[in-house]
Structure formats: C-alpha cells, structure tokens
C-alpha cells in the first residue's frame with residue numbers, strides 16, 4: 121500500500137471547513153452593503169433636491185444645512201464600515217486564513233509516516249470531536265477542548281451557538297430569531313428553494329388563529345403568506361379555512377395544523393437549512409470518517425449472536441462502534457481468505473473446509489486434531505456430534 125498522503129481523500133471532508141467562514145464573511149459583506157445603500161441613497165436624494173433648488177428659489181443657508189447633513193451621513197457611514205471591518209470582518213478573515221493554512225499543510229507532507237502529518241491528523245480528530253460535541257449540545261465541552269488544543273479558529277463554535285440560540289427560541293414558540301436568520305440569508309435560501317421562511321410564517325399565523333385573534337391573523341396572512349401562493353397555494357388555502365375551526369372543533373388536517381409538535385419540526389427544518397447553507401453534512405464529521413473504516417471491516421458475522429465476537433474487530437463491539445457500523449454497507453472482498461474458526465489457520469486446497477450436517481464449517485486439519493478415538497467430531501459452536509465420515513468437503517470457487 122502506498123504510504124503517500126491521500127490529499128484528495130482528505131480534502132473531501134474539508135468543504136464545510138472552508139465554507140463556514142465564507143458564509144460568515146458574506147454576512148459581513150451584506151451588512152456593509154446595506155449600510156452603503158441606505159446612507160448613499162439618502163445622500164443622493166438630498167443632492168437631487170439641492171440641484172432642483174439651485175434652479176429655482178436658492179437659499180444659501182438651507183443649502184448649507186443639506187450639505188452638512190450629507191457630510192454627516194458619509195462620515196457616519198465611514199465610521200460604521202471601519203467598525204465592521206475591525207470587528208467582524210477582521211475576525212472572519214483571520215479564521216479563513218488559519219483554515220486555509222491548515223489545509224495547505226496537507227501538500228507538504230512527504231508520507232504518512234511524517235511525524236508532522238500525524239500531528240496534523242491529531243488536530244483533525246480534535247476538530248471532529250469538537251464538531252461532534254457541538255452537534256450534540258455539549259457546547260462547554262467543545263469550548264474547553266478547542267481552547268486546550270488551540271484550535272478555536274478551526275472549529276465552528278460561533279455558528280453552533282447561534283444555532284442553539286435560535287433553536288431554543290423556537291422551542292419556546294418564538295419564530296422571531298429564526299425569521300431574522302432567514303432574512304440574513306434570503307438570497308441563499310431562495311437559490312436552494314428552501315421554504316423554511318414560509319413554514320415559520322405559517323406557524324406564526326397558526327398561533328394567531330389558535331389565540332382566536334382573527335383580524336390579526338387575516339392581516340398577517342395578507343402580509344406574509346399570500347406572497348407564497350404560487351408554490352404553496354394548497355397550504356395557504358387550508359390555513360385560511362382554519363379560521364373556521366377553532367382548536368376545540370378542529371378535526372383531521374386542521375387538527376394537525378394545531379399540533380404543537382410542528383415546533384419541533386421547525387427546529388429540525390431550521391437546522392437542516394443551516395447545514396445546507398454551510399455545506400455541513402447532517403451527520404457529525406467524526407461519524408463520516410469512521411464510516412469509511414467500518415465499512416471495510418463489517419461482516420455479517422459481526423452481528424450474528426451465535427458467533428463469538430472478535431475482540432479485535434470494532435464492528436463486533438455491539439455497544440460501541442457496532443451501533444455506528446449499522447449505517448454502513450457490508451464490506452466487499454474481491455479476494456476472500458477463509459479462516460478456520462477452530463485453529464485460526466487459512467483454509468485452502470491443502471487444508472480444505474469440511475462441513476457438518478448442520479452447515480458449520482471448520483478446516484480438516486483442525487477437525488482431525490479434535491477427532492475422538494471413536495471417529496466422532498463435535499461442532500464447537502453447536503455441540504453437534506457426528507462421524508468424521510459424515511462431514512462433507514466444501515469447494516470454494
């Protein structure tokens with residue numbers, strides 16, 4: 121086996137690693153764009169009015185005031201932009217730089233025996249552990265590990281603490297935070313045809329109907345739901361009919377609309393949308409990396425209760441990695457080697473496999489070893505005893 125570092129293989133896992141700070145930076149960019157549009161738009165309007173005044177009744181003192189206000193706006197804009205640049209933008213750029221440097225190191229390793237490669241791989245495992253902890257709500261563990269290993273810039277603590285904040289708001293039946301997130305990422309969500317925003321709006325509408333605030337509910341639907349009618353006509357239609365069915369008299373689909381479990385579905389949909397946007401897989405990276413190894417080891421024997429577990433096989437560990445390995449396909453061996461369960465020796469033409477009438481197979485050499493004086497052999501796994509002559513030779517093609 122080649123000892124070269126598989127750079128392409130390693131990079132396969134690193135897409136979200138580069139994508140998360142990129143998305144964060146895009147947010148900074150959009151904020152600055154908003155500032156610029158707002159302030160310069162106002163300056164443009166004032167200067168347009170000033171130009172009109174210059175042609176008609178020209179008043180120097182009011183013109184001076186307008187110019188002062190324009191200068192004030194532009195100075196304010198400059199201050200805001202430089203604040204943004206010094207705080208969020210600089211921090212995000214540092215994260216990007218640190219991450220790209222970390223990935224670039226991959227190219228410099230001569231082989232996998234290179235001690236600096238194993239240090240790099242250790243760091244990667246630490247990153248994956250932090251990712252796992254963050255996804256499973258163990259934020260303080262994640263922070264501690266990141267701090268201890270000095271990998272704060274290489275993990276997504278900020279992103280996940282944002283996720284946690286918004287999810288806990290949803291669990292307390294508030295859509296405000298999630299809707300703010302949707303508006304920050306409007307363009308990206310539209311591009312992927314994500315309808316989280318509609319689901320959130322629908323939920324807010326349902327809550328108004330639940331509280332029997334019918335006038336507000338109708339106004340809300342006109343403002344926020346109607347815009348979605350091209351893609352969600354049926355749902356909007358049903359939502360409107362909900363007005364006729366207050367919670368106690370609701371049935372069938374209307375009853376389902378009132379179901380409080382839909383808040384949990386919103387939490388789920390929100391997390392999926394965040395993962396999608398940042399190219400994060402829905403499973404922890406640690407699991408994905410382990411799947412690769414487990415798939416190459418997984419055999420039906422590992423899950424067969426009748427078989428003794430192999431202490432060296434991680435898939436055989438029913439309470440540990442065996443659970444994770446259920447998710448991966450069976451290993452595929454082009455050239456299998458069959459090993460005798462009794463002696464551990466390879467079975468081939470010189471030491472052929474022999475089958476008991478019940479189907480269990482051992483090597484001939486091992487069976488001859490355990491054959492009794494009466495010519496009988498006993499199957500170690502089922503205690504079945506039979507004449508050696510009753511065993512049948514198995515041919516492997």
Ligand SMILES: [Zn+2]
Pocket residue numbers: 417419421422430433434435436
């Ligand atoms: Zn196994």
